Amino acid sequence: MIGRRLSWRGRALIVSVFALLLWAVVYPNFVVLAESVSGDGGATLRNYAEFFRTSSELWALWSSFWISILTVLLSALIGVPLAFLFAGYEFPGRRVLGALAAMPVLLPPLVGVIAILFLYGESGIASRFLQSMLGLESPPWRLQGPGAILAVHAYSMYVYFYLFTLAGLARIEPAVFEAAASLGAGRFRTLTRVALPLLTPTLAGASLLTFMTSMASFSAPYVLGGGFRVMTTQIFNSKLQGEMSMAMVETVMLAAVALLVLWPLSRWEGSREYVAPGKGTRSARVPVRSRWARFGIAAAAGVGVLVLVLPHLTLVLVSFVPDGAWTTETLPPAYTFENYVQLVSDPRTFRPIINSLLMAGAATVAAVALAVAVGQLVVRWRVRGRALLEGMVILPWALPGTVLAIALATTFSVNQPWALRWVLVGTPWILVLAYTVRVLPLTGRAALAGYRQLDPSLEEASASLGAGPWRTLRRVTLPGLRPAIMVGASLAFVTGLGEFVASIILYTHRSRPISIEILSQLRDFDLGAAAAYGVLLMVLVAGSFLLGQRWLGGS
Amino acid sequence: MDAVLGLQHPGLEQALSAFLHLDRLSRAFDGAAAVSDLSLEIDEHEIVTLLGPSGCGKTTTLRMVAGFEMPDSGRIALEGRDVTRVAPQHRGFGMVFQHYALFPHLDVGANVAFGLDASGLTRTEIPGRVDSALDLVGLPGTESRSVGSLSGGQQQRVALARALAPEPKVLLLDEPLSNLDATLRERTRRELRALVKEIGITSIYVTHDQEEAFDLSDRIAVMRDGRLDQVGPAEDLYHGPATEFVATFLGRAGAVQAVVEARGSSGSLRCRTPAGAIWDARASEAAPDAPGSAVNLLARPEALEMCGADESGAIAGVVSDRRFAGSAYVYSVKVDGGELELQTTGDVARHGDSVGLRPVAAPAGLFAFPRRPGGAG
Numbered sequence: 051m052i053g054r055r056l057s058w059r060g061r062a063l064i065v066s067v068f069a070l071l072l073w074a075v076v077y078p079n080f081v082v083l084a085e086s087v088s089g090d091g092g093a094t095l096r097n098y099a100e101f102f103r104t105s106s107e108l109w110a111l112w113s114s115f116w117i118s119i120l121t122v123l124l125s126a127l128i129g130v131p132l133a134f135l136f137a138g139y140e141f142p143g144r145r146v147l148g149a150l151a152a153m154p155v156l157l158p159p160l161v162g163v164i165a166i167l168f169l170y171g172e173s174g175i176a177s178r179f180l181q182s183m184l185g186l187e188s189p190p191w192r193l194q195g196p197g198a199i200l201a202v203h204a205y206s207m208y209v210y211f212y213l214f215t216l217a218g219l220a221r222i223e224p225a226v227f228e229a230a231a232s233l234g235a236g237r238f239r240t241l242t243r244v245a246l247p248l249l250t251p252t253l254a255g256a257s258l259l260t261f262m263t264s265m266a267s268f269s270a271p272y273v274l275g276g277g278f279r280v281m282t283t284q285i286f287n288s289k290l291q292g293e294m295s296m297a298m299v300e301t302v303m304l305a306a307v308a309l310l311v312l313w314p315l316s317r318w319e320g321s322r323e324y325v326a327p328g329k330g331t332r333s334a335r336v337p338v339r340s341r342w343a344r345f346g347i348a349a350a351a352g353v354g355v356l357v358l359v360l361p362h363l364t365l366v367l368v369s370f371v372p373d374g375a376w377t378t379e380t381l382p383p384a385y386t387f388e389n390y391v392q393l394v395s396d397p398r399t400f401r402p403i404i405n406s407l408l409m410a411g412a413a414t415v416a417a418v419a420l421a422v423a424v425g426q427l428v429v430r431w432r433v434r435g436r437a438l439l440e441g442m443v444i445l446p447w448a449l450p451g452t453v454l455a456i457a458l459a460t461t462f463s464v465n466q467p468w469a470l471r472w473v474l475v476g477t478p479w480i481l482v483l484a485y486t487v488r489v490l491p492l493t494g495r496a497a498l499a500g501y502r503q504l505d506p507s508l509e510e511a512s513a514s515l516g517a518g519p520w521r522t523l524r525r526v527t528l529p530g531l532r533p534a535i536m537v538g539a540s541l542a543f544v545t546g547l548g549e550f551v552a553s554i555i556l557y558t559h560r561s562r563p564i565s566i567e568i569l570s571q572l573r574d575f576d577l578g579a580a581a582a583y584g585v586l587l588m589v590l591v592a593g594s595f596l597l598g599q600r601w602l603g604g605s
Numbered sequence: 606m607d608a609v610l611g612l613q614h615p616g617l618e619q620a621l622s623a624f625l626h627l628d629r630l631s632r633a634f635d636g637a638a639a640v641s642d643l644s645l646e647i648d649e650h651e652i653v654t655l656l657g658p659s660g661c662g663k664t665t666t667l668r669m670v671a672g673f674e675m676p677d678s679g680r681i682a683l684e685g686r687d688v689t690r691v692a693p694q695h696r697g698f699g700m701v702f703q704h705y706a707l708f709p710h711l712d713v714g715a716n717v718a719f720g721l722d723a724s725g726l727t728r729t730e731i732p733g734r735v736d737s738a739l740d741l742v743g744l745p746g747t748e749s750r751s752v753g754s755l756s757g758g759q760q761q762r763v764a765l766a767r768a769l770a771p772e773p774k775v776l777l778l779d780e781p782l783s784n785l786d787a788t789l790r791e792r793t794r795r796e797l798r799a800l801v802k803e804i805g806i807t808s809i810y811v812t813h814d815q816e817e818a819f820d821l822s823d824r825i826a827v828m829r830d831g832r833l834d835q836v837g838p839a840e841d842l843y844h845g846p847a848t849e850f851v852a853t854f855l856g857r858a859g860a861v862q863a864v865v866e867a868r869g870s871s872g873s874l875r876c877r878t879p880a881g882a883i884w885d886a887r888a889s890e891a892a893p894d895a896p897g898s899a900v901n902l903l904a905r906p907e908a909l910e911m912c913g914a915d916e917s918g919a920i921a922g923v924v925s926d927r928r929f930a931g932s933a934y935v936y937s938v939k940v941d942g943g944e945l946e947l948q949t950t951g952d953v954a955r956h957g958d959s960v961g962l963r964p965v966a967a968p969a970g971l972f973a974f975p976r977r978p979g980g981a982g
Contacts, residue, residue, distance in 0.1 A: 225706035228673050231693035232700040233720030233771060243719070247710045 064433055067423045071442040073470055074487055078457035079305070079449070081471075085460055086298035097299045107284065111303060114281040117199060117271075118264035122257050124204040129211025130253070132354075137219045140335040141347045150355045152213060153362060154206045156591050158548025159269040160565050161584040162206050164572060165361035167193065167273065168368050168581065175364060178380040194276040202270040205358075207263055211256045218252030219245075258315045265308050266450030268551040281307075282452040282551070289456065289555060301456040305449050312448045362588065369581035376577065389582035399579070402567035403586065409478060409563065410546025413485030418539050420490060421497035422531065426523075429501035430509075443494035446487045451551030458484050459555055478561040484552040489542035496538025500531040540598030544591040623682075624649040624807055625670075625775060630679035632665055639665040641831045643679070647809065652801060653836075654810045654818040657828035658854070663811045664779060666828070670809060671777050672696045683774065694723070699768035699806075700777040704784065705760045707752040713739070713763050714748030720771035738770040739763075741800065758789050765797070769804070776801065776808040782817060794820050815855050827851050847889055849901060849974040857935075858903040861920070861943030862976060865898045873968040876902050879942035880920045884964055886971035899976040906935060906948035908970020912961045919961035920945070924954050938962055 087093050101107050136148040157165060169176050170193050177189040184190070192198075226248070230240045246253075268282040275283055281304040288297035338344045368382065369389055376382040393399050424443055428436040446454060462474035462483075474480040508530060512522040528535075550565035557566050564583050571580035623646035632640045640662040647653050655663035668674040670681055672693035680689045688696055699720075707716050717735045726734065739745055742762035752760060761781055768776060782790045782797075798821050801808050810821055818825045819839045826836040827850070835847040839855075846852035849860075863876035866883055874888045886902050888894060914921040922940035929952075936947045936954060945962055954960055964971055 223704065223706060225702045225704060226708060228671070228693065229700065229702060229706040229708070229767075230719070231673070232671060232696075232698060232777075233767065234694045234697070234723035235719070236694050236723075239723060244708060248708075250710075 060431070063423060064427060064431075067420070067427060068435070068439065070420065071424075071439065074483065075442045075445055075490070077470070078454075078461040081461040082298050082301055082453075082457045086295065086302050089295065097295045101296070101299045101303065106279065107300065110279040110281050110284040110300075111307065113196070113279065114265055114304065115307065117196060117203070117280060118261045120200055121203040121207060121264040122260045124200060125208040125260050126211050126253070126257065128204060128208035129213075129256070130215050132208070133212050133215035133219065135347070135351070137216055138336060139347065140337040141344050141351070143348050143352065144335075147348075147351045147355050150359060152209055153355075153358050155209050156588055156595070157206065157361065157365075157584075158544070158550070158565070158587055158591065159206065159267065160273075160550040160568060161365070161548065161587050162361065163202055163269045163273045164568065164580060164584060165365040166202055166205065168577065169361055169364040173378075175367075175381060176360075178378075182380055194274055195278045198274040199267075199270045199278070199280075202274065203264055203267060205361075207260045210259050210263070211253075214252050214256035214259075215249065218249045221252075222248050254315060258312065261311060261315075262308060262448060262450075265304070265311075266452070266551070268450075268452055268554075282450060285452050285456060286555065289459075294460070297456055298460065301453045305453045308448055308450060308453075365581050365584050365588065367581075368577055369585045371578040371581070373576050373578055386578075389578040392579065393582050393586065399567070402562050402564045402583075405478070405561055406547050406549075406563040406565075409482050409485055409561070410543050410549070412482050413489055413546045414493070414539050414542045416482070416486045417490045417493040417542050418497070418535060420486075421493035421538065422528075422535070424494055425497040425501040425531070426527075428498060430506070440494075440498065443498075444491050447491035451484075451488060451549075452555065454487060455484060455552035455555035458487075458552075475556070476558050480556050481553060481561055481563070484556055485546040485549055488549065488552060489545050492541045492545065493535070493538040496534045496541075497531065500534025500538075503534070504530045537598045540594040544594045547590055547594075548587050623647060624651075624684060625809075626680075626682040627666070627670065628680045628682065630666065630669055630676045630681070632662075632669060632674055632676050638831050640669070640676075643828075643831070643833055645826055645833065645836065647807060649807055650805045651823045652798075652808045652810060652821060654812060654822035654825045655828055656812060656815060656818040656825050656854075658813055661828040662831035663813075663828050665831075667777055667779055667809060667811045670775070671698055671700050697771070697773050698775045698777055699771065699773035701761075701764045701768050701779065701781045703780045705764040705781075707760055707764060707767070709752060711752070712748065713744070713750050713752060713755070716752060716763060717748075717767045717770050720767060724771050734770055738766040741769065741804075742766045743796070757785055758793060761785065761793065765800075769806070774807065776806045778808060778810045780812055782812075783814075790817075797821065818855075825855075827854060829854075844969075845887060846972060848891075849889075849903065849972075852903050852972055852974070857906050857946055858972075859906065859909075859937070859943065859945030859947075860901050860903045861940055861945060863900050863902040863942070863973070865892075865894060865896055865900055865973070867896055868894050869968070874900070874973045876900060876973055878902065878920055878940075880940060882918055882920045882963075884918075884971060885967040886973040887968045888973050889975075891975050892973045893975055900973040901976045902943075903972045903974065904945055904964070905970035906946040908965055908967075909945060909947045909962045910965050911936075911947060911949065911953055912963050914959050914961040916961050916963065919963040921959065921961050924956055924958045924960060927954065927956055936960075 086097055087095060089096060132151060136144060136151065154162065166174075168174055170191075171177065172189045172192060174193070177191065177193075180186070180190045181188070193201075222245070226244060227240055230244045235243065266282065267280075268286070271278070271280045271283045272286065279287070281300060285297050285300045285304065288294075288300060338347055368376075370385040370387070371382040372384055372386045372388055375384045393403070421443065424439055427433045428439055433439070458480055459475055461471055462480055464471050465473045474483065504527065508526055509522050512526040517525065548565060549563060550569075553563050553566055554569075557563065562570075564587055568580045568583045571577075571583065625647040627643060627645040627647075630640055630643045631638065643662075643666060645653070655666055657663050665674060669676050672688075672691060676689065680687055682688065683696075708719065711719065714732075714735050717738050718731050721731045721734050735748060736745070739747060742765050744759060744762050744766065747755075747759075747763075752763065755763065761784070764781070782793055785793060794817055801821075810818075812818055822839065824837055825839055825842055827834045827842065829848075829850050835842055835851045842851055842855050846855065852858050853860075861878050863878045863884075866875040866877045869875045869885045872888055873885045874892060874894060875883055876886055877883050884902065886900075892898075892900055912919050920940045922938040922945065924936050925939045925944070926937035928935045930948075933948045933950055934952050936949070938945050938947060938960060940962070947962060
């Protein structure tokens with residue numbers, strides 16, 4: 051395509067993709083930035099001055115930061131050794147336990163938090179069990195404050211380190227480790243001088259992802275924070291109290307910190323990518339020979355995995371508890387299918403499921419279409435401004451969902467068609483828009499990677515056989531991209547299904563998604579119904595993942 | 606202890622005399638034997654090549670010597686000391702990997718120094734040793750270059766320098782030239798031989814390329830299906846192959862079915878071909894010598910000459926292929942009971958010609974091997 055003049059249709063596509071991304075991804079952020087410095091009919095920094103004068107604001111910003119740093123450290127401490135264990139050693143049950151170790155990804159953030167609440171909360175199963183065992187007057191701990199947030203973060207985010215490290219280890223040519231051994235390096239030296247340096251880009255990537263996720267985390271601090279505030283909950287509260295200008299300043303500050311960390315770390319991540327050359331000898335896992343060690347490792351791994359899976363089991367258990375039946379007992383005394391029956395039979399409770407499926411589906415379709423167009427423009431046509439295009443696709447990943455929600459809520463609450471602003475707040479469309487922008491990095495990265503792996507000579511072959519651009523796209527390009535797109539789409543869909551952070555700022559009663567309904571059931575102390583929604587989400591997430599995996603395997 | 610073991614273990618006494626001794630090594634993967642009962646003795650300063658087609662077990666053998674694979678049974682002894690269970694990092698064997706396995710995060714100097722600081726040398730000694738190792742492979746002054754900026758040939762030399770720098774007792778090379786293009790490969794091959802000979806390091810070289818094996822080795826060990834078919838200097842293997850596989854894997858050979866007529870002089874067999882001609886061939890150890898036994902008669906292309914189709918002692922046939930190979934012409938000739946090959950300096954026949962073939966100096970270049978039922982030439 052390079053050097054060939056594009057048809058008017060091609061040019062129209064370029065213009066509309068640029069325009070759409072600028073409008074949906076970039077523009078709302080500028081609106082927030084602009085409105086945060088406006089007041090009294092002119093530009094003012096008064097809101098910022100107030101922000102920096104208020105100690106609770108600064109505390110919240112600082113809390114977001116240090117919670118995220120500690121989350122990264124804790125997650126790495128759990129995930130990296132676990133990956134080394136499962137990648138390096140052969141012991142009974144390795145496969146099953148290795149797969150189960152990734153279980154926390156099946157829980158959307160809010161569902162994970164409530165599952166842990168049911169288990170370790172003040173009236174959770176584990177807490178009550180310990181209380182009655184030890185004969186304590188009060189629960190052994192209170193699941194509240196920064197410690198609780200950190201625990202939940204580590205539980206759900208160590209998976210990034212675990213999966214990244216597994217993938218990173220698989221990319222290293224095994225002969226490199228053998229070369230180190232043949233040069234006299236022992237296990238420790240090989241680890242510190244070869245394995246960890248080679249994993250640096252991988253670990254930087256995992257750290258970055260964990261840090262950004264933690265900065266953006268809303269569910270854990272919202273449910274478990276108590277009086278402890280981080281930036282995301284601070285923004286939500288300001289919005290709730292109608293202090294929009296303060297919410298906007300907070301939004302800008304959170305976005306600024308996120309981008310400040312992202313920028314240097316992402317450069318570091320990209321600058322040192324080592325790719326294994328050619329074929330390697332299959333890497334041999336060290337079989338653990340001693341019977342006691344085998345038993346010990348398997349038992350330890352089993353207990354570890356049980357800890358990881360307990361929240362899921364708890365959620366399933368609680369979903370069978372009738373409304374109001376579980377009061378002071380350790381385990382719920384009665385069980386029923388009623389919650390599930392009601393979920394689908396009562397239009398009032400069924401509504402959020404339909405809403406979530408429709409809105410997540412629509413957002414996925416939109417984000418995939420946009421991602422494929424961007425892939426074509428960036429990788430195939432190599433249009434001018436492709437770096438900007440790629441940047442716009444990735445940007446929403448760097449911006450916390452709360453930031454996005456405030457930006458959209460600000461931008462689309464007025465009717466100014468000349469400024470490309472319409473009133474979308476109060477309609478389901480604002481949620482679809484928010485979901486689309488949120489999942490765009492997932493589909494975008496997948497499509498870009500897919501395009502880059504697709505041999506361009508296939509498309510040239512198609513053209514040489516007389517196929518026009520449309521036919522080539524339909525018959526050659528899209529089928530080639532299908533595995534990548536399916537993976538991106540399944541990730542996007544499950545993210546949309548469980549979306550909570552932006553939803554809680556943008557929903558209306560009519561458009562409420564599952565996550566919001568879980569929260570309101572929880573407020574009504576209808577734990578069983580909340581858990582049933584959670585299980586439903588978990589099953590949908592698992593199903594979508596399996597589907598995506600199947601497509602990946604088929605490629 | 607050794608003496609006690611020696612009683613139970615007949616291999617051990619030999620192990621004491623040989624520098625490196627592989628003693629009845631076996632290794633299976635998921636029940637499929639990769640190496641079975643392989644024994645090999647290697648003298649100090651000797652270069653031995655493990656040669657065989659892919660999947661014959663040569664790399665597995667080398668990896669067992671290096672310590673990356675544990676043999677299911679058998680032992681490896683260095684200078685009479687059993688090293689079978691010694692971890693690779695304590696074995697002190699240098700290895701050059703097929704894809705070099707250079708550490709991508711370290712520069713050339715740090716790669717070469719890696720084995721030196723693991724060996725406990727002081728900081729002041731290392732740079733000199735790195736220098737001399739790089740000098741040795743003809744890459745002086747490249748210490749600070751990144752390994753990614755080197756060409757394939759240079760990476761191969763750095764890998765060699767890195768393996769040699771700690772002065773290992775044994776050098777193991779796993780198809781180190783397979784990633785180079787043809788011309789570079791030939792040049793590197795000669796340099797490699799000169800270098801290894803100059804240092805005098807005991808080496809095991811793994812390859813599937815017979816030219817490499819011919820060029821580099823003092824002795825060649827031909828492997829097939831996890832077993833050694835024959836071990837010896839290249840000339841011995843070429844002129845006296847022990848098995849039909851060795852005869853065809855090392856050099857070219859045509860084959861025709863024949864039956865034993867009688868024993869000939871000095872270990873040769875008189876064989877009758879289906880066309881009626883009687884040729885003398887060197888008898889392999891396994892070849893049956895009873896008259897009437899079925900054998901495959903293999904002939905090197907250069908051991909035959911062309912003659913009239915009806916001359917006595919000749920086999921008549923039709924030229925089925927003619928190839929120009931630069932210094933010679935090679936003809937394939939279909940004959941009764943097989944197909945023979947002939948190499949001549951002049952262009953003497955066309956495709957489809959009827960010709961006769963006869964040995965130049967039988968039994969040289971002609972070999973008789975047992976023919977299994979159903980097996981054809």
